[in-house]
Amino acid sequence: MHTELEHSTSAIDQQPLPFEKNKKQSLTKKKLFVSNKDETIPLFDNPIMEYMSHIHPATPLVYIPVAAYLLWVSAEQVSLGIGTALFVFGLFFWTFTEYILHRFVFHYQPRSSWGKKLHFLVHGIHHDYPRDSTRLVMPLGISAPLALLFYGAFILIGGVHGMVVFAGFILGYVCYDVIHYATHHLTMRGKIGAFLKNYHMRHHFEDDHHAFGVSTPMWDFVFRSLPLYMRKEHRKQPVTDIEPSRQ
Numbered sequence: 001m002h003t004e005l006e007h008s009t010s011a012i013d014q015q016p017l018p019f020e021k022n023k024k025q026s027l028t029k030k031k032l033f034v035s036n037k038d039e040t041i042p043l044f045d046n047p048i049m050e051y052m053s054h055i056h057p058a059t060p061l062v063y064i065p066v067a068a069y070l071l072w073v074s075a076e077q078v079s080l081g082i083g084t085a086l087f088v089f090g091l092f093f094w095t096f097t098e099y100i101l102h103r104f105v106f107h108y109q110p111r112s113s114w115g116k117k118l119h120f121l122v123h124g125i126h127h128d129y130p131r132d133s134t135r136l137v138m139p140l141g142i143s144a145p146l147a148l149l150f151y152g153a154f155i156l157i158g159g160v161h162g163m164v165v166f167a168g169f170i171l172g173y174v175c176y177d178v179i180h181y182a183t184h185h186l187t188m189r190g191k192i193g194a195f196l197k198n199y200h201m202r203h204h205f206e207d208d209h210h211a212f213g214v215s216t217p218m219w220d221f222v223f224r225s226l227p228l229y230m231r232k233e234h235r236k237q238p239v240t241d242i243e244p245s246r247q
Contacts, residue, residue, distance in 0.1 A: 090168020
């Protein structure tokens with residue numbers, strides 16, 4: 001690891017993590033990022049590993065032809081009505097998976113030194129450098145094996161019907177990555193777009209203990225992890241775009 005990463009992880013070792021601090025303390029007073037520019041730090045001494053840790057944000061689009069092929073293959077065996085319902089269920093199930101992964105995996109707070117370093121590699125660096133466009137989506141070397149595992153599980157449970165569910169699921173993942181990129185790098189207009197951008201920006205720059213949904217806040221409602229400003233007792237606070245200046 002380079003000195004920058006060693007410095008970051010040693011700082012984590014020496015200082016209490018955000019969730020360990022008094023939760024009543026105002027989170028807006030603590031800077032939750034290192035840089036808001038489209039930049040990053042090297043993570044690996046090995047040039048091949050370092051190269052593979054960067055990925056073009058459009059890469060997840062390769063899964064669109066996969067979803068289309070699975071729908072085409074299953075069309076002869078699954079009726080349009082049932083297929084549509086299964087596809088929508090796959091999209092819906094992705095939103096649940098997205099929430100669970102983000103809240104309980106990406107925001108898991110390890111105690112060991114190696115665990116903290118692994119967490120930094122997986123998600124911590126994204127919070128330190130949230131506008132780094134080359135580490136915004138999951139590398140294919142990780143997403144492809146995970147996709148195969150989910151595909152195998154869906155096929156094992158539902159056969160050809162599971163194939164349709166997986167098509168919706170993987171398309172949901174693509175939509176998630178598109179929305180995630182847009183919240184960090186594009187001007188999102190309209191009520192839905194502006195809401196999603198503001199919702200995720202507050203997660204990064206104001207309160208990283210809530211608002212784990214990226215493509216939808218639905219599961220934050222269900223599992224009571226809504227940010228404070230959206231709760232009844234705090235709704236008098238105006239909702240504004242709180243993304244800091246790019247410095």
